[in-house]
Amino acid sequence: MIFTPWRSLGKKTGFTEYSLAETLEGGQSFLWAKTASGSWLGTWGDNITELRIVSGSLEWRTPKQRTVERKEIVRYLAIDSEYDAICNSLPWRSDPVLADAMKRFRGLRILRQPLSETLFCFLLSSVKSIPQIKDLCLNTAREFGEELVPGIHAIPTWERLAEVAEPDLRALKYGYRAKYVAATAERLAGEPDFFENCLAMPYVDARSKLIELPGVGGKVADCALLFGGAKLEAFPVDTWIAKVMSDRYGMAGWNLDQIASFGRIHFGPHAGLAQQFLFSAVRAG
DNA sequence: CCGCAGCCTCCCCT
DNA sequence: AAGGGGAGGCTGC
Numbered sequence: 623m624i625f626t627p628w629r630s631l632g633k634k635t636g637f638t639e640y641s642l643a644e645t646l647e648g649g650q651s652f653l654w655a656k657t658a659s660g661s662w663l664g665t666w667g668d669n670i671t672e673l674r675i676v677s678g679s680l681e682w683r684t685p686k687q688r689t690v691e692r693k694e695i696v697r698y699l700a701i702d703s704e705y706d707a708i709c710n711s712l713p714w715r716s717d718p719v720l721a722d723a724m725k726r727f728r729g730l731r732i733l734r735q736p737l738s739e740t741l742f743c744f745l746l747s748s749v750k751s752i753p754q755i756k757d758l759c760l761n762t763a764r765e766f767g768e769e770l771v772p773g774i775h776a777i778p779t780w781e782r783l784a785e786v787a788e789p790d791l792r793a794l795k796y797g798y799r800a801k802y803v804a805a806t807a808e809r810l811a812g813e814p815d816f817f818e819n820c821l822a823m824p825y826v827d828a829r830s831k832l833i834e835l836p837g838v839g840g841k842v843a844d845c846a847l848l849f850g851g852a853k854l855e856a857f858p859v860d861t862w863i864a865k866v867m868s869d870r871y872g873m874a875g876w877n878l879d880q881i882a883s884f885g886r887i888h889f890g891p892h893a894g895l896a897q898q899f900l901f902s903a904v905r906a907g
Numbered sequence: 908c909c910g911c912a913g914c915c916t917c918c919c920c921t
Numbered sequence: 922a923a924g925g926g927g928a929g930g931c932t933g934c
Contacts, residue, residue: 649929748930754917755929797915802931839931860929877909878930901929 623771624686625672631680631692635701639675641729644902645699646673650733650849652743652756653763653777666698667736668768668776685771700731700852708854708892719870720889720896723903730902732895733849737817739777740850741832744842745806746799761794784811802837809835825853840879848894857885857893866904 637645646654646662654664661674669690672683680699684690696702714721746758759777766782767775784807791800810816820828825847832843844858859867859882867873867881876884889896 744929749915749928750917750930751928792915795916797917798913798931799915801914837931841930845929858929862929905929 625683626686626689628674628676628681628683629692630676631682631695631701633678633680635680635699636705636729637675637680637699637731638678638729641727641731642673642675642680644727645729645731645733647752648730648898648902648905649752650898651735651740652752652759655756665770665774665776666733667739668770669694669698670770670774671695671698688771698734700734703731705731708895712889712892712896717888719866720899723899726906727899727902730895730898732852732854732898734852735850737821737846737850738780741817741835741838741842741846742777742780742783742803744845744849745802745837746796747842747845748799748837758794758796765794780807780810781814783807799837805836806838820847821851825855828853829856840882844882844894848897854892854894855886855890857882857889857897859885860901862901862904863897866900 642662643656646664647656651664651666653666654662657663657672659674661672663670663672665671668688670685670688671690674681682695709724712720712724714724743755743759746762747755750758763775763777766778766786768778769775783803786804786807788800788804791803796803820831823831828847828851829840829843832838832846833840838846841858841860844856847853848856848858859878863885864878864881867876867885871884873881873884885897886893
């Protein structure tokens with residue numbers, strides 16, 4: 623494949639080798655893979671981009687036959703957000719657990735993925751590890767998604783998924799998730815403005831709307847809105863976060879909804895970023 | 908309202 | 922070497 627020349631986004635992005643890796647494949651997206659040369663190649667929507675860090679600068683390039691505008695990269699990686707100010711607004715001064723996680727993963731950002739695609743990936747995520755979710759997503763793309771360049775496919779649209787029979791999803795090893803995807807696809811195919819409407823709503827309303835979909839509960843809705851809807855107040859509670867809140871914040875015995883409510887209040891309007899720092903830290907051990 | 912088993916499949920463990 | 926238990930959740934009882 624022929625690529626454009628590498629272009630630089632500079633050093634001010636704050637990304638390090640470590641925080642870029644954690645941002646791209648630390649559980650927010652399942653569509654990035656490390657290349658033999660150590661760069662990252664991935665997709666979102668119908669975009670394909672390769673990223674790398676050289677001498678502390680973030681660099682990017684795209685296939686020549688399918689270029690991506692610089693502003694799209696900036697938007698996806700949230701480089702245009704006031705990162706230092708947002709980090710500073712988190713309650714790290716009074717929260718040593720958060721302070722430690724932020725120190726270890728400085729530079730970690732919340733991606734701005736397409737909401738539709740993000741919801742799809744997280745609908746497949748229940749009781750799966752990251753490598754397994756990646757396999758499911760990429761196999762689905764290869765089977766049903768548009769071929770963007772030879773060998774690289776986009777995640778199919780919900781409209782396309784609505785045409786796929788449930789047994790064909792089972793054949794891709796979806797397991798019990800097949801009926802969730804089939805039912806949600808059928809529902810969404812009749813509501814072309816669903817995601818646009820969600821994005822226009824406040825977080826709480828968008829969350830309720832997503833939870834109406836088959837197979838979508840609080841955790842999946844929060845992941846979709848945080849990583850695919852830029853709703854930074856979302857505080858997804860999975861088993862890892864439940865564990866750290868139980869062990870380090872004295873919340874043993876609290877249920878998942880209670881932990882999520884506490885997280886949104888304690889960490890504030892950017893609770894989702896705090897969640898991702900804690901998630902990365904507890905997962906790294 | 909709350910807690911829990913069951914759901915597919917894979918993986919790790921014995 | 923075969924078989925049980927649990928995994929980044931949701932649903933229905």
